[in-house]
Amino acid sequence: METGVFQLIRKYSSNLKSALTALRFLLRLSTSPIRTLPDFIIAGFPKCRTTSLYAYLVQHPSVLSAFSKETYFFQKHSGKGLFWYRAYFPTVITKFIQKLRKRKFVTGEATPSYAADSSIHKKIRDMNPNIKLILLLRNPTDKAFSNYNHLVRKGMADNIEDAIKADLAVKEGTRRPSFRNLVSGGIYINHLKKLYKVFPKEQVLVIKSEDLFEDPKAEVNKCFRFLGLDEFDLPKYRNFNPGNYGSADQKTRKFLDDFYKPYNKELYEYLGKDFGWDS
Numbered sequence: 001m002e003t004g005v006f007q008l009i010r011k012y013s014s015n016l017k018s019a020l021t022a023l024r025f026l027l028r029l030s031t032s033p034i035r036t037l038p039d040f041i042i043a044g045f046p047k048c049r050t051t052s053l054y055a056y057l058v059q060h061p062s063v064l065s066a067f068s069k070e071t072y073f074f075q076k077h078s079g080k081g082l083f084w085y086r087a088y089f090p091t092v093i094t095k096f097i098q099k100l101r102k103r104k105f106v107t108g109e110a111t112p113s114y115a116a117d118s119s120i121h122k123k124i125r126d127m128n129p130n131i132k133l134i135l136l137l138r139n140p141t142d143k144a145f146s147n148y149n150h151l152v153r154k155g156m157a158d159n160i161e162d163a164i165k166a167d168l169a170v171k172e173g174t175r176r177p178s179f180r181n182l183v184s185g186g187i188y189i190n191h192l193k194k195l196y197k198v199f200p201k202e203q204v205l206v207i208k209s210e211d212l213f214e215d216p217k218a219e220v221n222k223c224f225r226f227l228g229l230d231e232f233d234l235p236k237y238r239n240f241n242p243g244n245y246g247s248a249d250q251k252t253r254k255f256l257d258d259f260y261k262p263y264n265k266e267l268y269e270y271l272g273k274d275f276g277w278d279s
Helices: 002-012 014-030 050-057 073-086 092-100 120-126 141-154 158-169 188-195 208-213 216-226 248-269
Strands: 040-044 064-066 107-111 132-137 202-208
Touching: 040 050, 050 132, 050 216, 073 120, 092 208, 120 188, 132 188, 132 208, 132 216, 141 158, 141 248, 158 248, 188 248, 202 208, 202 216, 208 216
Parallel strands: 040 107, 040 132, 064 107, 132 202
Antiparallel strands: none
16 A cells, blocks of 8 residues: 555645645545445446546436546555455445435446456456446547557557557557557457356447447436346437547558458347447
8 A cells, every 4th residue: 555655645736736636545545444335337338429428427416426537456556455446435334324215325436448457357346346337448540540540649550551550569368457458458258158158148238339429318217227227318418539530541541341241240249239330
């Protein structure tokens, strides 16, 4: 814990706002023993509107937000222990107050790289065997272009063909979740097969991102029912992370469409649902 505290102070000491955030978290650490663990995690996938979905869910009166949406605990901070992780979530006092109000209580986080990292699936299950996972799946070609533009904004890529080649050149078994996984990140079937070896399907809800775009009310209420909550209509369903990606190169789009087609077909058969990405 001590090492983690000093790391946190160094990380956030560069400006006042970050320093205040660090101070708030340190105060939460002092009450960690009376804090809960998450009931749900939005575990996948990046660039599939996870930010918006989490923002929608925490507007339900029975859903309490984490200190921050993404914790990356199981990938970057698991060595600090559950004491550290608990600091992100509400206290049992809050849970008791919810009970007095005759409201249900659930809390969770959204780290969308978890689903693609098979090394942490068992860690999540060990933390809470009854955890519920929500996955957002977007047309992998669109996801790849969105991912590429993210890399461009970060100064990490300037040519999509080179970025694709670099990703495909990575040897299987050595790849770690990263925004550099331009193509491999959209082979959902590979990730789901590994995830379902650890979690029963009834603990995993798969949402098509395009459905969330087109009918957020229906998809968000589907999530609420999955979490054992009453339906709840939000006053507004705005896109919390819109981005502006421009038009996709048609040559590259055809390459990606053709590349993903057999994987998409396998995914449809595995889930028993045609996502319609190849029509």
